[in-house]
Amino acid sequence: MSESSITAPCTGHHWMLPAPGGLTSVGTCKNCGAEKQFSNSSGGGWVLRSAAKRR
Numbered sequence: 001m002s003e004s005s006i007t008a009p010c011t012g013h014h015w016m017l018p019a020p021g022g023l024t025s026v027g028t029c030k031n032c033g034a035e036k037q038f039s040n041s042s043g044g045g046w047v048l049r050s051a052a053k054r055r
């Protein structure tokens with residue numbers, strides 16, 4: 001019974017997104033280590049709202 005070789009089912013990915021720099025960012029799941037590509041453009045997987053200091 002080897003439990004390490006079996007991929008543990010991830011109950012909800014915990015995506016760790018790197019600092020956004022381009023159009024897309026690859027997030028890595030903290031739990032299972034899966035990778036997913038997120039789009040920084042509007043309508044993508046995630047939307048980053050940066051506080052604009054423009055009056």
Ligand SMILES: [Zn+2]
Pocket residue numbers: 010011012013014029030031032033034
């Ligand atoms: Zn996961």
